Amino acid sequence: FQPKVLEGKRVLITAGPTFEAIDPVRGITNLSSGKMGYAIARAAREAGAEVILVSGPTALPTPHGVRRVNVISARQMSEAVMDAVHGQHVFIGVAAVADWRVSNASDQKMKKQAGGETPHLEFEENPDILASVAATTSLSGWPYCVGFAAESENLVEYGAAKRERKGIPLLVGNIGHHTFGQDDNQIVLFDDDGHTVLPRADKLTLARQLICEIAKRLDKRSLL
Ligand code: C5P
Numbered sequence: 129f130q131p132k133v134l135e136g137k138r139v140l141i142t143a144g145p146t147f148e149a150i151d152p153v154r155g156i157t158n159l160s161s162g163k164m165g166y167a168i169a170r171a172a173r174e175a176g177a178e179v180i181l182v183s184g185p186t187a188l189p190t191p192h193g194v195r196r197v198n199v200i201s202a203r204q205m206s207e208a209v210m211d212a213v214h215g216q217h218v219f220i221g222v223a224a225v226a227d228w229r230v231s232n233a234s235d236q237k238m239k240k241q242a243g244g245e246t247p248h249l250e251f252e253e254n255p256d257i258l259a260s261v262a263a264t265t266s267l268s269g270w271p272y273c274v275g276f277a278a279e280s281e282n283l284v285e286y287g288a289a290k291r292e293r294k295g296i297p298l299l300v301g302n303i304g305h306h307t308f309g310q311d312d313n314q315i316v317l318f319d320d321d322g323h324t325v326l327p328r329a330d331k332l333t334l335a336r337q338l339i340c341e342i343a344k345r346l347d348k349r350s351l352l
Contacts, residue, residue, distance in 0.1 A: 133343035135176035140216040140271065141169050142209060142223035142257065144184035146202040150249065151234040158224050159308040162186035164276075165222035167335035169194045175339050177218075182208045184223055202226050202254035209257050213264060216271040218342060221258035224278070224308075229254050262295040272346055274298045274338075278308075287318045298345065300338065317341060 143165020147157045162183060169181040170191035179194045182205055190196045197212070199205045202225045213219065231252035238247055262273045273296040279286045283301045291299035303314040303325070314328040315338070326337055 131340075132176035133340055134172055134218075137177045137217040137346070138180075138215060139169075139172045139177040139218040139220065140180045140182070140209065140212055141165055141172070141220045142182045142184075142205060142225070143169065144186040144188075145224050146184045146205055146226045146254075147200050148202065148226045148229040148254075149200075149233045150230050150247075151236065151238045153237050156226065156230065157185070158226065160184070160186075160224035161309040162188050163309070163311065164313065164331050164335070165220075166191055167331040168220055168222060168338060171332065171335035171339045172218075172220075174336070175343065180212050180216075182212070182223075202229060202257070206255045206257045206260070209261065213261055213271065217346065218274065219258075219261045219271040220274040220342075221261070222276050223257075225257060226254055228252060256294075258296065259294050266295070272297060272342065272349070274300065274342060276300050276302065278302045283316065284323060287316065287323065291318045298342065319345070 144162035145158045145160040147155045149155045166188050169179050173179045173191055173193045181194050181196045183196055183198055185200060197208045199208050228251035230249050232250045258275045265271060265273055275294050275296050277287050277290050277299055283303060287299055287301040297319060299318040301316040303316060312328060312330045313334055315334055316323050316325045
Protein backbone atom coordinates (compact mmCIF):
# COMPACT_ATOMS: atom_id res chain seq x y z
CA PHE A 129 0.00 0.00 0.00
CA GLN A 130 1.37 3.33 -1.06
CA PRO A 131 -0.51 6.50 -0.10
CA LYS A 132 -1.05 8.92 -3.02
CA VAL A 133 1.27 11.50 -1.51
CA LEU A 134 2.19 13.00 -4.90
CA GLU A 135 -1.29 13.12 -6.47
CA GLY A 136 -1.45 15.95 -9.02
CA LYS A 137 2.33 16.51 -8.98
CA ARG A 138 4.65 16.33 -11.99
CA VAL A 139 8.00 14.63 -11.37
CA LEU A 140 11.00 14.57 -13.72
CA ILE A 141 13.72 11.97 -13.07
CA THR A 142 17.06 11.13 -14.69
CA ALA A 143 18.40 7.59 -14.42
CA GLY A 144 21.08 5.24 -15.65
CA PRO A 145 24.53 5.97 -17.03
CA THR A 146 25.41 8.18 -19.99
CA PHE A 147 27.51 6.97 -22.91
CA GLU A 148 30.06 9.32 -24.45
CA ALA A 149 31.17 8.36 -27.96
CA ILE A 150 34.80 7.89 -28.93
CA ASP A 151 33.88 6.87 -32.49
CA PRO A 152 30.70 5.32 -34.02
CA VAL A 153 31.26 1.96 -32.30
CA ARG A 154 33.15 2.85 -29.11
CA GLY A 155 32.50 4.95 -26.08
CA ILE A 156 32.96 5.67 -22.38
CA THR A 157 30.31 4.82 -19.83
CA ASN A 158 30.01 3.75 -16.17
CA LEU A 159 28.55 0.94 -14.06
CA SER A 160 25.18 2.54 -13.27
CA SER A 161 22.38 0.01 -13.88
CA GLY A 162 19.53 2.53 -13.56
CA LYS A 163 17.83 0.39 -10.88
CA MET A 164 17.57 3.14 -8.23
CA GLY A 165 16.23 5.77 -10.68
CA TYR A 166 13.71 3.33 -12.15
CA ALA A 167 12.56 2.30 -8.65
CA ILE A 168 12.05 5.99 -7.80
CA ALA A 169 10.09 6.55 -11.03
CA ARG A 170 7.87 3.59 -10.14
CA ALA A 171 7.38 4.79 -6.56
CA ALA A 172 6.54 8.34 -7.71
CA ARG A 173 3.96 6.94 -10.16
CA GLU A 174 2.46 4.70 -7.45
CA ALA A 175 2.21 7.83 -5.30
CA GLY A 176 -0.01 9.44 -7.95
CA ALA A 177 2.52 11.65 -9.79
CA GLU A 178 2.80 12.18 -13.53
CA VAL A 179 6.33 10.93 -14.18
CA ILE A 180 8.84 11.60 -16.95
CA LEU A 181 11.95 9.40 -16.83
CA VAL A 182 14.91 10.60 -18.89
CA SER A 183 17.05 7.51 -19.15
CA GLY A 184 20.53 6.71 -20.36
CA PRO A 185 21.14 3.25 -21.87
CA THR A 186 19.84 0.53 -19.51
CA ALA A 187 18.38 -2.96 -19.86
CA LEU A 188 15.38 -2.19 -17.61
CA PRO A 189 11.68 -2.22 -18.52
CA THR A 190 9.82 1.11 -18.29
CA PRO A 191 7.81 1.28 -15.03
CA HIS A 192 4.05 1.12 -15.58
CA GLY A 193 2.45 4.49 -16.40
CA VAL A 194 5.79 6.33 -16.68
CA ARG A 195 6.75 8.37 -19.78
CA ARG A 196 10.29 7.45 -20.75
CA VAL A 197 12.64 9.51 -22.91
CA ASN A 198 15.72 7.61 -24.04
CA VAL A 199 19.04 9.40 -24.41
CA ILE A 200 22.63 8.32 -24.87
CA SER A 201 25.01 11.15 -24.00
CA ALA A 202 25.09 13.70 -21.17
CA ARG A 203 24.39 16.51 -23.63
CA GLN A 204 21.30 14.70 -24.92
CA MET A 205 20.21 14.08 -21.32
CA SER A 206 20.67 17.75 -20.52
CA GLU A 207 18.62 18.81 -23.58
CA ALA A 208 15.81 16.35 -22.80
CA VAL A 209 15.66 17.58 -19.19
CA MET A 210 15.69 21.26 -20.13
CA ASP A 211 12.91 20.62 -22.71
CA ALA A 212 10.73 18.92 -20.08
CA VAL A 213 11.53 20.88 -16.90
CA HIS A 214 8.99 23.67 -17.29
CA GLY A 215 5.95 23.02 -15.08
CA GLN A 216 7.58 20.21 -13.09
CA HIS A 217 7.06 20.17 -9.32
CA VAL A 218 10.00 17.88 -8.54
CA PHE A 219 13.29 17.07 -10.28
CA ILE A 220 15.29 14.05 -9.07
CA GLY A 221 18.74 13.61 -10.63
CA VAL A 222 19.62 9.96 -10.13
CA ALA A 223 21.61 9.44 -13.35
CA ALA A 224 25.35 8.83 -13.17
CA VAL A 225 26.13 11.53 -15.71
CA ALA A 226 29.61 11.43 -17.25
CA ASP A 227 31.60 14.43 -16.08
CA TRP A 228 33.49 14.63 -19.36
CA ARG A 229 32.85 13.87 -23.03
CA VAL A 230 35.46 13.16 -25.70
CA SER A 231 36.01 16.41 -27.56
CA ASN A 232 37.96 14.84 -30.43
CA ALA A 233 35.58 11.91 -31.09
CA SER A 234 35.97 10.49 -34.59
CA ASP A 235 33.14 10.42 -37.19
CA GLN A 236 34.57 7.19 -38.61
CA LYS A 237 35.64 4.05 -36.80
CA MET A 238 39.24 4.48 -35.68
CA LYS A 239 41.52 1.93 -37.34
CA LYS A 240 44.19 0.02 -35.53
CA GLN A 241 47.39 -0.08 -37.53
CA ALA A 242 50.18 -2.53 -36.79
CA GLY A 243 52.89 -0.58 -35.01
CA GLY A 244 50.80 2.58 -35.40
CA GLU A 245 50.22 5.32 -32.87
CA THR A 246 47.76 4.83 -30.01
CA PRO A 247 44.87 7.30 -30.09
CA HIS A 248 44.95 10.39 -27.89
CA LEU A 249 41.59 11.27 -26.44
CA GLU A 250 40.82 14.80 -25.32
CA PHE A 251 38.06 15.67 -22.91
CA GLU A 252 35.65 18.52 -22.38
CA GLU A 253 33.40 19.05 -19.38
CA ASN A 254 29.73 18.08 -19.67
CA PRO A 255 26.92 20.35 -18.45
CA ASP A 256 25.88 19.79 -14.83
CA ILE A 257 22.20 19.00 -15.34
CA LEU A 258 21.21 19.11 -11.66
CA ALA A 259 22.95 22.43 -11.06
CA SER A 260 21.28 23.91 -14.18
CA VAL A 261 17.83 22.82 -13.03
CA ALA A 262 18.56 24.11 -9.50
CA ALA A 263 19.51 27.48 -11.04
CA THR A 264 16.07 27.70 -12.73
CA THR A 265 14.44 26.97 -9.34
CA SER A 266 15.97 30.09 -7.86
CA LEU A 267 13.82 32.13 -10.29
CA SER A 268 10.39 30.43 -10.00
CA GLY A 269 10.69 28.38 -6.79
CA TRP A 270 10.08 25.17 -8.83
CA PRO A 271 10.95 22.38 -9.28
CA TYR A 272 12.01 21.06 -5.86
CA CYS A 273 15.44 19.53 -6.65
CA VAL A 274 16.84 16.31 -5.28
CA GLY A 275 20.37 15.10 -6.06
CA PHE A 276 22.33 11.92 -5.47
CA ALA A 277 25.93 11.42 -4.38
CA ALA A 278 28.05 8.30 -4.63
CA GLU A 279 31.23 8.93 -2.68
CA SER A 280 33.83 6.34 -1.75
CA GLU A 281 34.86 8.12 1.49
CA ASN A 282 33.86 10.92 3.91
CA LEU A 283 30.23 10.74 2.79
CA VAL A 284 28.86 12.91 5.61
CA GLU A 285 31.30 15.73 4.97
CA TYR A 286 31.24 15.51 1.15
CA GLY A 287 27.45 15.01 1.02
CA ALA A 288 26.70 18.16 2.98
CA ALA A 289 29.20 20.14 0.90
CA LYS A 290 27.78 18.78 -2.37
CA ARG A 291 24.25 19.81 -1.38
CA GLU A 292 25.47 23.37 -0.81
CA ARG A 293 27.52 23.47 -3.99
CA LYS A 294 24.67 22.23 -6.18
CA GLY A 295 22.24 24.65 -4.49
CA ILE A 296 19.61 21.97 -3.75
CA PRO A 297 17.36 21.41 -0.71
CA LEU A 298 17.76 17.60 -0.55
CA LEU A 299 20.70 15.34 -1.37
CA VAL A 300 20.67 11.54 -1.10
CA GLY A 301 24.01 9.88 -0.35
CA ASN A 302 24.69 6.25 -1.20
CA ILE A 303 26.57 4.69 1.70
CA GLY A 304 29.52 2.86 0.19
CA HIS A 305 30.19 2.84 -3.53
CA HIS A 306 29.22 -0.80 -4.15
CA THR A 307 25.59 0.07 -4.88
CA PHE A 308 25.96 0.07 -8.70
CA GLY A 309 23.91 -2.80 -10.12
CA GLN A 310 22.90 -4.14 -6.68
CA ASP A 311 19.28 -4.71 -5.61
CA ASP A 312 19.68 -3.15 -2.19
CA ASN A 313 21.23 0.01 -0.92
CA GLN A 314 21.73 2.18 2.13
CA ILE A 315 21.13 5.89 1.87
CA VAL A 316 21.50 9.02 3.95
CA LEU A 317 19.42 12.15 3.44
CA PHE A 318 21.03 15.59 3.71
CA ASP A 319 18.84 18.65 4.15
CA ASP A 320 18.81 22.01 6.00
CA ASP A 321 18.42 20.18 9.32
CA GLY A 322 21.47 17.91 8.91
CA HIS A 323 21.55 14.27 7.89
CA THR A 324 19.41 11.15 8.52
CA VAL A 325 20.49 7.56 7.78
CA LEU A 326 17.77 5.18 6.49
CA PRO A 327 18.14 1.46 7.27
CA ARG A 328 19.56 -0.77 4.51
CA ALA A 329 16.78 -2.07 2.28
CA ASP A 330 15.97 -3.02 -1.31
CA LYS A 331 15.89 -0.16 -3.79
CA LEU A 332 12.09 -0.12 -4.22
CA THR A 333 11.53 0.14 -0.45
CA LEU A 334 14.04 2.99 -0.26
CA ALA A 335 12.49 4.65 -3.31
CA ARG A 336 9.04 4.61 -1.63
CA GLN A 337 10.51 6.05 1.58
CA LEU A 338 12.30 8.74 -0.39
CA ILE A 339 9.07 9.70 -2.20
CA CYS A 340 7.36 10.09 1.21
CA GLU A 341 10.27 12.24 2.45
CA ILE A 342 10.02 14.44 -0.66
CA ALA A 343 6.23 14.76 -0.30
CA LYS A 344 6.63 15.83 3.36
CA ARG A 345 9.06 18.55 2.35
CA LEU A 346 6.77 19.77 -0.46
CA ASP A 347 3.89 20.03 2.02
CA LYS A 348 6.08 22.01 4.41
CA ARG A 349 7.08 24.37 1.62
CA SER A 350 3.53 25.07 0.54
CA LEU A 351 2.69 25.96 4.17
CA LEU A 352 5.48 28.56 4.32
O1 C5P B 1 28.90 16.16 -8.90
P1 C5P B 1 28.38 14.76 -8.85
O2 C5P B 1 28.44 14.06 -10.19
O3 C5P B 1 28.93 13.90 -7.77
O4 C5P B 1 26.85 14.96 -8.47
C1 C5P B 1 25.92 13.92 -8.50
C2 C5P B 1 24.54 14.48 -8.70
O5 C5P B 1 24.53 15.45 -9.75
C3 C5P B 1 23.56 13.42 -9.15
O6 C5P B 1 22.27 13.79 -8.69
C4 C5P B 1 23.67 13.49 -10.68
O7 C5P B 1 22.52 12.97 -11.31
C5 C5P B 1 23.83 14.97 -10.88
N1 C5P B 1 24.66 15.35 -12.06
C6 C5P B 1 24.07 15.97 -13.16
N2 C5P B 1 24.84 16.35 -14.23
C7 C5P B 1 26.17 16.14 -14.22
C8 C5P B 1 26.79 15.52 -13.12
C9 C5P B 1 26.00 15.13 -12.06
O8 C5P B 1 22.84 16.16 -13.16
N3 C5P B 1 26.89 16.53 -15.28
